Amino acid sequence: MIRPIVRDVLFLSRKSEPATQADRAVGRDLQDTLRANRQGCVGMAANMIGVNRRVIIVNMGPMDVVMYNPILISRDTPYETQEGCLSLEGTRRTTRYSNIEIKYRDAAWRTHRQRYAGWIAQIIQHELDHLEGIVI
Template sequence: MIKPIVKDILFLGEKSQIATKDDIEVVNDLIDTLRANLNGCVGMAANMIGIKKRIIVFAMGDMIVPMINPIITKKENSYMTEESCLSLEGFRETKRYQTIEVEYLDRNFKKQKNTFNGFVAQIIQHEVDHCNGIII
């Protein structure tokens, strides 16, 4: 189901809780909501649709990838960039890393560990920040 985008800074600034198998519908709602907003968005975290759970989704080409309880375990090659967000107005400067390693659960709750580079790595970092209550 397509959900409205939360713009409440106080809500977005709170840390999200660990997701469980009971939260699988949140994954589906996030995917639907991202699909509906692909013209201006490449990733979303569950708190952006009002759910304080550690779930993110992001576009990788034509595919939308969900990550449940993502943890960035390695970061390499920092750089400064500007980002925008559906939940916030304008652009903000932030530090990101060119290469990251992420441990997470897939939509079947199977453990995964992958390395991501470039723009996809940047999207994941932005969405994990959302899970941690970090507003750029």
């Protein structure tokens, strides 16, 4: 189901709670909502559709990957950049890292440990910030 995009900064500033298997419907809503906002959006966190759970979605070219309870394990090579957000106006300066390693669960609740670099790593870091209530 396509959900409306939350723009309430107070709500977006709350730290998200751990996801459970009952939240897999949230992942499907994120897929539908990202697809509907494809033009201005490459990733989303569940709180952007009003659900305060640790679920994110990241566009990786031909597919959108939903991650439950993603955890940053390591990062290296910081750089300065500017980012926009579907929930906010304009762009903001931030520090990101070129390489990251994360752990997450997929919709089948299997654990993945994966390295990402460059643009995809940047999207993941933006969505991980959303889970912490960091609005950038």
